[in-house]
Amino acid sequence: MTGRASPASLLALAVDGLRRKIGRNLLTIGGVFIGVFALTLIVSLGEGMTRLVETAVSGEDNLRQIGLSGGLGRPLGDESEIEIFGEMSDARRKRLRRAALARTRHGTFIGRRVRALDAASLAELEEIEHVEVARPIVLERYEMTAGERETEATATLGVDVRRGRYADRVIEGRYFTTPGADEALIHEYLAYQWGCVSDEELRSLLGIELVLEPIRNPSGGGFASSGFLAEMLGRLDLSALSEEERQAFPKIVEKLGRGLFGGGGAATVPKRHVVTVVGIVRELEAGDAIRVIEDGNASRVDVFLPLDTATRFFFEQPVNREIGFGRSYVVVDDAEHVGEVETELRKRGFTAFSVASVISRIGGFLGALTIVVSLLTGVALLVAALGIVNTMVTSVLERTHEIGLWKAVGATSGQVRTVFLLEAAMIGLLGGLLGLGVALLVQIPADALALRMISERAAFPLQGSVFHVPAWLPVAGPLLAAGIAMLAALYPAHRAARVDPVRALRHE
Template identity: 35%
Template sequence: MHWIDLLRLPLASLGHQKLRTCLTTMGVVFGAFVLAASLSIDEGVQRTIERESSKGDVARKVTVYPGWRSPENEKADEVKVDGRMAADRRERIRKVLADRARRGDSPRWQVALGPDRLETLSKIPHVRQMIPIVGGAVVATLGNRPEGASVSSGAGEDPEFRKRVVVGRPFESDDERSVLLSEMFAYRIGLIDDEDLVQVVGKPLRLEIRGREDGPSFDVSLADRSNAGGGRDEQSALRQLAWQLPGSLESFSLTGEEISALKKAVRPEPTRIDPSVVVDDFRVVGIFRDLTDEEQKEAWSQFPAHSDLVLPRRTAVELAFRDPGRREQGLDHAVLFVDDLKNVKQVVDAVEAMGLGSRSIVEFLDRERLTYLLVFGGMTCVAGVALLVASLGIANTMLMSVLERRREIGVMKAVGAANWQLQAVFVIEGALIGLTGGVLGLLLAWSISFPGDAWVRSMVHQDMKIHLTGSIFAFPGWIGATVVLCTVGVTIVAAFYPARRAAKVDPVAALRHD
């Protein structure tokens, strides 16, 4: 038997039973399709996550916030364990008792983000930039009108924030003595017309960080009135009355007892006396608008989304740390930008070793990666089951072929065909089914990827307002090779037993077979 016969005979046999060959091949096509689709989506989703998270500095951002730590109690390590026992058991019990002693005898203390610790964070290996985030409440006075306001620090070089400045200019440096007002804060203090916004640029704004007892509040019906509507002018007038009334009570025709009672109503006794007041003047350089609905979906802003006032970053930190209480308690959080995505975990470990808390998108991606790996692992198992069912169909087809071709097999053995040649005929026949099914299944998965990708893009855009770049299906060369080799391998294994049965056919008995 020539080598060309090893190809001609399998092709002739497959063509002789066209319907059975097509049905058997369809089983392989389905298994190859599921396998190719699962591998393609798995690879494509990983690439999409890496691509989307690598936009800007989102994936390399680590948010740091204060943590809590228990001081080491040296006496806890001196715990004695009584009784006769194995050394490993004694050590386990000693560690548990020591840990309980530390938790019971040593109160936890806060690891604050003070100036020294911020400096340490900036020197962690692979940290490209450290941004302290300042946020808090102040009293802002424009002219002679004090108004409670929230203040935050803003990155002067951030192009996204610079787009929000609608009047004046953004910051030119991180340490200039200037301030930006929000549109809503300007409206609240009476800057209604567009001309008012232009005229306020360049004017001084006084900021005060007051102690807790300096905040005015009403325990009388005016409080309910100020919270229940009445128009913008009435709201503004009541706020100004709240701020200015304590210093004007002596000018009213009131008795000393009445003045004392009103002072208690306007300013209740504080639970903590903090007489420190930090006062400084800043020049208004511009007005900025609030975030739009689209911008609010960008959850990784370097400063609070809604703030009345924004100071340059270093200026805000310097002002905050002039308050003794804030200097002791530290900032609420800071942001670290790592030089490379692969170093984020190392930076997180260094931050947590300092006793601080941390949060990064890498942790979220790791959790999400586990989820979709489980999903795609299940899809791959389905593909394996489909290929197993297809292999059983191939084995059945080959066994039927052996029974139907006993006389032909006997003739080939009678004219000198070797056993390995007969086995090769049936193995090649199975391999051809696997090759055809694998290629067709791969092509089917590739063709389905186009409408599937369009559907996923529309769903993501509709639900999350995100425009995905690239495809969530990926077909690198290794996927095509894996699918084809897998299907061919499965079909060869399925055809191996029928091939051995064919090789063991007795030629004399086969020639007598009708």
């Protein structure tokens, strides 16, 4: 006996309802539009930024590398080793010692550097389980002469020849023959500075000899008059050092000064190094594999030396033999073991950081940010939902007579309810699709703009998009809006379903 209206028929009634008060319904749709527009942008931005960072730094090698910073060699963690000077009560001295310990444990850049990085500690690193190799990062500056060309403070970097690093960036000449060869690759920008522009001019640089000399103090005095080092040391914040470290610091600097600038003593006689240019290296391009830890300081390097050669040059400076490498890195056998090795390194007194942990922190931050902003977007959708309730209640009141007629000619309460829920769902769906569509359109110029702004400030060329629309979003966004709209319409639809046909028809 019971008839069953086709969904299309009820949908047609719902569409007709929507078209009645087109202005009011457009405003309601606008509310949903704003919510879904914001949701789409926020989620896309969160996803895009995460992917951008991951794409840029999460190459196979990056996730297996852990960087280490060289320290002053004094282990931390024992409160009794920290001396507090001056007359004071024992209680206060104890408090200050605890405070000093806390400050050296957390957050201070220099204070966390503990173990020195030298040949012995690198050998120790290679003994740690899951560590494949431990390599120093040899980034040095030399005064360089190439025939008649002279360059002050040329940055050189040791290249791990065994792993073929930078081989793919050689655009003229060839790669190094051995890890200890007296050979060099020069950056195409240095060649450009030397006036070599054409391929032929670049090729003319192959085979020339570079003479590298440790940077001398022009005045022959202490380090303070050396522009480069004085500037670098002047930037250091010594407030983070313990008293003991602060006292030790001038001695180290003195050694640095003697080693680098010939401040007296037979051991400080600088040695000239001669290497032959065998190739030209191009600048990084988007899509190049970037090892964040290895290459972190390579963006201003002009001359690339084989790592063993660079290390040999490095240790020919007495001061370097005393304080060791500034930085090094280890490569772990599998990315899964990075956390374990990182913990072990810290336990042994090294300052360690991995790309994986940085990505994890960035991902966590972006994830939390996305959730918070999504909640704010949720508020926008909630406001839209209240708008839908208002619109639908008004619609039911205005159409009471019509609903009465529907029921008089055979509509069930369920059918009446369905018509109004469909009407709300369409408001949600239309607003959702509109919000999604406009957000996708807005992303095109916004993406180009944001990528340009980020690229101008980033050390590495980036490729990809700042916005990324996850596959689920184009479906879930409008469906979520439709779902919220239907939830909002439950009460008005229930009211419509309960309309008494006799009363409704009597009060036309």
